[in-house]
Amino acid sequence: MKIAVVCANGKAGKLITQELVNKGNEVTAFVREENKSVAQNAVVKDAFEITADDLKNFDAVVDAFGAWTADTVEGIPNAVKHLCKVMAGLKARFVIVGGAGSLYVNKEHTLTVADGKDFPDAFKPLAAAHQEALDFLRKCSNVNWTYISPAGDFQADGERTGKYILAGEELTLNSKGQSVISYADYAIAFANEVLNGNHIKERISVVSE
Numbered sequence: 716m717k718i719a720v721v722c723a724n725g726k727a728g729k730l731i732t733q734e735l736v737n738k739g740n741e742v743t744a745f746v747r748e749e750n751k752s753v754a755q756n757a758v759v760k761d762a763f764e765i766t767a768d769d770l771k772n773f774d775a776v777v778d779a780f781g782a783w784t785a786d787t788v789e790g791i792p793n794a795v796k797h798l799c800k801v802m803a804g805l806k807a808r809f810v811i812v813g814g815a816g817s818l819y820v821n822k823e824h825t826l827t828v829a830d831g832k833d834f835p836d837a838f839k840p841l842a843a844a845h846q847e848a849l850d851f852l853r854k855c856s857n858v859n860w861t862y863i864s865p866a867g868d869f870q871a872d873g874e875r876t877g878k879y880i881l882a883g884e885e886l887t888l889n890s891k892g893q894s895v896i897s898y899a900d901y902a903i904a905f906a907n908e909v910l911n912g913n914h915i916k917e918r919i920s921v922v923s924e
Contacts, residue, residue: 879903
């Protein structure tokens, strides 16, 4: 497959790119500066300057836009909105690195992780940004999107075990009663979903075994 990874220089983006390349795909990194990923090709361009012409020949497009501070997290939904606009009508799948705050914690799907009274204030702007992106995608009917939420404890330097549980819209616990996954295992699950395309216009989640 021919796959574009937007923001391939980020921590998640580099790991996802690595997994996709390892599986024999032709990957193009879209980066703002020198390519630091293992992608075979690179386009130096800001995510918000990407056009439909840039993406028209890809089978899948990955959005790995990352931001953490209160004054930058708005880039998360804005990147989703921009890429959806330029991908409208394209056959390419659009797969997004999502957040865990929007995962539901009840069967009625009326309460999310971020609604919890113990949810840290420091993470609320980030959770709200990811929620805005997901809400937008749910109304986006002309793009073949898939939104992938990590577990609640998303460990940047966690171990790569190669094992994970594919889950749905609700916060899911593993055999140890934990909601945790490493970036490395998330990247494996993410790459598999890019290739399989089994959850078009759906939000799914992944947790370690």
